[in-house]
Amino acid sequence: GRIAEMAESIELYSQPLHPYTEALMSSVPRPNPRAKKQRIIMEGDVADPGNPPPGCLFHPRCRYVQEKCKIEVPELREIKPDHYAACHFAGELDLKGVAM
Numbered sequence: 001g002r003i004a005e006m007a008e009s010i011e012l013y014s015q016p017l018h019p020y021t022e023a024l025m026s027s028v029p030r031p032n033p034r035a036k037k038q039r040i041i042m043e044g045d046v047a048d049p050g051n052p053p054p055g056c057l058f059h060p061r062c063r064y065v066q067e068k069c070k071i072e073v074p075e076l077r078e079i080k081p082d083h084y085a086a087c088h089f090a091g092e093l094d095l096k097g098v099a100m
Helices: 009-014 019-026 067-071
Strands: 077-080 083-085
Touching: none
Parallel strands: none
Antiparallel strands: 077 083
């Protein structure tokens, strides 16, 4: 696998910059079971590590996928100070995190 996102814990949980991180954060249990939340269900199959798809490894399951994602592997880059993401559109997407 590859690193999708890297940041301090609070930043990563509350302000994800990669769609995979956003999906993971949506599955974090909330202390109040009555609190409404929208869980992101990822469609599609997990990429075969022995035969990965071209481009971004997450593109077959990403709800924000664009043509560029299917062709180019995104580099892990600094989007905000000390917050890195390997997504072509990191910083442009309105992703949801969890309140800390």
